[in-house]
Amino acid sequence: MVDIKIYTTPTCPYCMKAKDYFTKKGIKYTEYNVAQDREALREMIKISGGRSVPVIAAGDEVMIGFDQAKLEKLLEENK
Amino acid sequence: MRSEYELMIIGGGPAGMTAAVYAARKRIDIVMISEDIGGQVATTFGIENYPGFPYITGPELVDLFRAQMNQFEIEKYLGEKVTKLLKRDKELVALTQSGKEVIAKSVIIASGARPRKLEVPGEDMYRGKGVSYCATCDAPLFADATVAVVGGGNSALSAAFELSRIASQVYLISRRAWRADEAPLVEGVKGAKNITPYMGYLVQEIEGDDMVKKISIKSRETEERKELAVEGIFIEIGLSPNSGFAKDLVRTNEQGEIIADCNTFTGVPGVFAAGDVTIVKDKQIVIAAGEGAKAAMSVFEYLLKGR
Numbered sequence: 001m002v003d004i005k006i007y008t009t010p011t012c013p014y015c016m017k018a019k020d021y022f023t024k025k026g027i028k029y030t031e032y033n034v035a036q037d038r039e040a041l042r043e044m045i046k047i048s049g050g051r052s053v054p055v056i057a058a059g060d061e062v063m064i065g066f067d068q069a070k071l072e073k074l075l076e077e078n079k
Numbered sequence: 080m081r082s083e084y085e086l087m088i089i090g091g092g093p094a095g096m097t098a099a100v101y102a103a104r105k106r107i108d109i110v111m112i113s114e115d116i117g118g119q120v121a122t123t124f125g126i127e128n129y130p131g132f133p134y135i136t137g138p139e140l141v142d143l144f145r146a147q148m149n150q151f152e153i154e155k156y157l158g159e160k161v162t163k164l165l166k167r168d169k170e171l172v173a174l175t176q177s178g179k180e181v182i183a184k185s186v187i188i189a190s191g192a193r194p195r196k197l198e199v200p201g202e203d204m205y206r207g208k209g210v211s212y213c214a215t216c217d218a219p220l221f222a223d224a225t226v227a228v229v230g231g232g233n234s235a236l237s238a239a240f241e242l243s244r245i246a247s248q249v250y251l252i253s254r255r256a257w258r259a260d261e262a263p264l265v266e267g268v269k270g271a272k273n274i275t276p277y278m279g280y281l282v283q284e285i286e287g288d289d290m291v292k293k294i295s296i297k298s299r300e301t302e303e304r305k306e307l308a309v310e311g312i313f314i315e316i317g318l319s320p321n322s323g324f325a326k327d328l329v330r331t332n333e334q335g336e337i338i339a340d341c342n343t344f345t346g347v348p349g350v351f352a353a354g355d356v357t358i359v360k361d362k363q364i365v366i367a368a369g370e371g372a373k374a375a376m377s378v379f380e381y382l383l384k385g386r
Contacts, residue, residue: 012216013122016138035219051220051290051311052207064207069158 002059002078004029007044011035015054018066027075084110084154086378087173087183089161090321092118093364094354094371095189096144101375103151107382110154110181112161112173117141118191119355120364122213129364140364156181164188164325171349173324185349185381187374188325188337192318192355192362197229201285202314209291214238214313221246226311227294229282231257235315236268242313243271250307252277252296280305285312320356332358343374351377 004022006029008015022029032040034053047062048055056063056071058078063070086102088095091113102109115121123137132140160176164186173181194212196202202210211217214228218241226246228239231253239251251274259265268274280296283304287293294312297304320335329345329352330338337352339345339359345352353359353374354367 009216009219011219012213013136013138014213014216017121035222038222041220045290048207049289050207051209052211052217053220 001028003057005032005057006030007032007034007040007048007053007055007057009033009035009053012053014066018054018056018071021066021068021071083170084108084181084183085185085382086110087112087171087181087186088189089113089164089173089186089324090118090189090191090354090356091116091155091157092189092191092354092367093120093144094191094356094367094374095187096148097368097371098187098189098353098375098378099148099153100151101372102378103148103153105375105379107375107379110156110183112156112159112175112181113190114158114160116145116157119193120144123215126364161190161324164328166328166347166350169349184385185378186351187343187371187378188322188329188345188350188352188356189354189367189371189374190321190324190356191367192320194314195317195319197282197314197316199282199284201287201291205285205287205291205312208289209287209309209311210285211311211313212315214241214315217311217313218242218245221311223247224310225308226250226313227252227282227307227309228313228315229253230315230317231255231259231278232315232317233259233261233264234317235259236261236264238313238315239274240264240267240271243268243274246311247273249274250277250309251275252280252282254281254299255279277305282312318355318362322356342377343370344377349381351381 034041044055085108088111120137121141161173163174170182171186225248227250229252236259242249279299283295293308295306322335336358339352339357343351343353351374353370355362
């Protein structure tokens with residue numbers, strides 16, 4: 001299984017949805033709170049080319065926002 | 080999939096879920112088709128005006144609605160978008176994006192609304208690159224930045240106020256005088272030293288390189304143009320109803336809201352509509368839930384007559 005990183009803000013409901021999804025599926029992930037962690041914010045902007053949360057990185061694949069169908073496909077391809 | 084249900088509910092927000100609970104308690108056989116559960120509530124951070132809950136987060140309220148609905152056996156197609164709703168003889172037929180055809184004797188359209196777009200150059204290109212429709216989500220990413228908020232309603236003022244505590248400078252751009260009527264909010268915005276209002280201005284264009292760098296605005300009165308250097312622009316100009324799939328079946332107003340009477344009847348036999356997708360004036364969770372309950376009651380009466 002590839003490393004899953006999720007960049008979040010504490011007030012973002014889509015981030016909560018994404019984390020709920022990982023928890024339900026038993027998928028381990030590392031969370032970066034970019035509202036506080038400036039270093040992680042810079043990294044997030046670099047890999048996503050954007051300024052919007054959540055950003056989910058699975059290995060080299062990066063997804064902006066939470067779209068369950070797309071995420072499942074991405075996880076399937078990166079098993 | 081069964082051939083015909085008694086009731087099809089399109090949408091899984093407060094209106095749709097409340098309709099489902101009321102209809103299920105009347106032993107109506109239901110199918111729900113929705114892209115998600117919770118609709119806009121799922122992406123609302125804090126709610127302070129839903130009766131019985133002095134404060135609750137959007138996702139928590141959605142979980143409670145869902146748990147109550149899931150006590151009943153309701154067939155659901157989630158992650159499904161209805162592309163067309165039509166009448167075939169006496170049956171109502173929904174066609175979905177994945178190619179399903181769902182048939183029912185009656186329908187409650189409770190498909191809600193989505194954030195309205197500005198429709199200016201640069202808006203799509205910079206979405207997620209400075210353009211945001213979710214201040215709750217993205218505000219913390221603009222610490223010490225200069226940002227703009229567009230709109231003059233409660234949601235725009237709320238976004239501006241939230242941002243004023245994070246960003247260094249907030250421009251609040253509205254076409255006309257603020258419509259916001261929540262007094263503590265209006266006072267908060269007026270009292271914030273780093274919020275500069277531009278009332279009577281239109282956004283003309285959003286520009287940048289990889290990310291948003293500036294916006295241009297124009298005074299409606301003097302036509303004078305101004306450029307504002309911003310890293311973020313939060314668009315809070317109201318809602319656009321998700322009614323496109325039903326336009327050939329039911330009547331809508333200029334904004335695309337479905338015209339329904341005070342009992343949620345659309346005028347088309349068997350077709351009812353509830354919540355933010357309709358002309359109901361106030362888009363509130365408790366109102367959507369109430370309209371959903373009314374719609375389920377109306378459906379019950381309609382089905383009784385047909386038996």
